[in-house]
Amino acid sequence: MINATGFGAQTADLPLAEMTFQRRDMDDHDLLLDILYCGVCHSDIHSCRNEWGNTHFPLVPGHEIVGRVRSVGAKVRHFKVGDLAAVGCFVDACGQCQPCQEGEDHYCKGGITLTYGSPERKAPNILSQGGFSNNYVVDARYALQVPDNLDPKGVAPLLCAGITTYSPLRRWQVGPGMRVGVVGLGGLGHMAIKFARAFGAEVTLFTTSTAKADDALRLGANKVVLSTDKAAMRSTRGLDFILDTVSAKHDIDALLGTLRRAGTLCLVGLPDQPLNLMSRSVLSNKAVSGSIIGSIAETREMLNFCAEKGIVADIELIRPDQINEAFDRVVSGDVKYRFVIDMAG
Known part of the structure; x- marks a missing residue:
């Protein structure tokens, strides 16, 4: 198991607070990321406040992740230590159903593994926890290269918004x-x-x-x-x-x-x-x-398009200790136009 620290919700009526937890061990197909930036999405707020009624606590949210690769599984070929990598709203799918075979893995009939709040396919007794944290373990198939010419802070919200x-x-x-x-x-x-x-x-x-x-x-x-x-x-x-x-x-x-x-x-x-x-x-x-999010292939296409056109999100960078204030400001519409947490800072 890999130790992690993050900011999460213990119950729906408590503010987010610092917490420690464990991630699954890496395998030969995985990356271990040191998280640099994570965007704040309104769905993070819905989840932490259990407004959809399906949250499993404790919960560390965050699915707009940019991090630096710290470790690479033995069978991973398209990432190396030190690369910038991005992780979006889901981190696994069955790969066998019709949507997966047609390149629409985000509509997986077996259910996608969400970046947080889902049983890990590789370790079903562990719930995934998100990017309001210091690290992340992800199958390299569900990680994306961050274009060199884009500001990684502004790239983070591209993974969902x-x-x-x-x-x-x-x-x-x-x-x-x-x-x-x-x-x-x-x-x-x-x-x-x-x-x-x-x-x-x-x-x-x-x-x-x-x-x-x-x-x-x-x-x-x-x-x-x-x-x-x-x-x-x-x-x-x-x-x-x-x-x-x-x-x-x-x-x-x-x-x-x-x-x-x-x-x-x-x-x-x-x-x-x-x-x-x-x-x-x-x-x-x-x-x-x-419509809901997009496939991994489509997300890769989007990032390439953004690199070509110079498109990133308009953001406000915050510290981890400002997360609860940021949640309230998102609800009141007081942000232009996405909060991004400086997790490395």
Whole structure:
């Protein structure tokens, strides 16, 4: 067993605190990383506060990890000691089912092994613990090379916020000449704007806050619409695709009204309450869909695209002792646009 220290939740009603725990031993296919940076995702908060009702405590969260390779298994060929490596939302899959065989391992029928809170496939009696910690053991197949030309601090959120928005934009073939809506300007939304513009689309941001307009334009949006302004929503028409990143309960009917015939709205936020949908809203062959993270191959593609375009997340770097304050600020929307913890510092 490998000793580790981290910041985790003992129960849903207690703040995160420093704790010690053990990781599984390495095998010949694994890497041991010294964690440098870890992003803070809203799902970390949902998990630590048991807002989805499925958390196993104690829990060390964190699935946007960048670290330096300290040790390499004997059969690993594409990493060496000293390399920068990234780990995202899942760290294993069955490899045998149809989704895995088709390169969509994130939809593994046997269930993915999450970066935290899942039984380890290689040691089922141990629950995985996340990147709010000093080290991580991962099968090298689920680790990714960090591009040399990108700031590793800004790379960390790409492992969740980045791939979560990149994947559906690619799946629905967003490109030049398309009109795309992005709902919400947070950790996911700001990446969605960057990617949609990099793909050549015209981007409209829907937000409930007029204060976010200038920043949305800076990030690449062509237009900002206040979603609480009924007249502005009625006058916005003809969008080809909408990526909805909001993780709180909200009305999607008005958003569907801005789509063209046969347009698609894709949900990537994870509200902890049901969303209301009127059946008339999907007339004209409009579709409501959903997407979750992306495959390992697709994440590798995304990182290469980011290297080519110079894309990273806008972040605020914090110390580990600021994690609880950061959780509260994420809930209140007070971050531009992703907290990243300096775990090495």
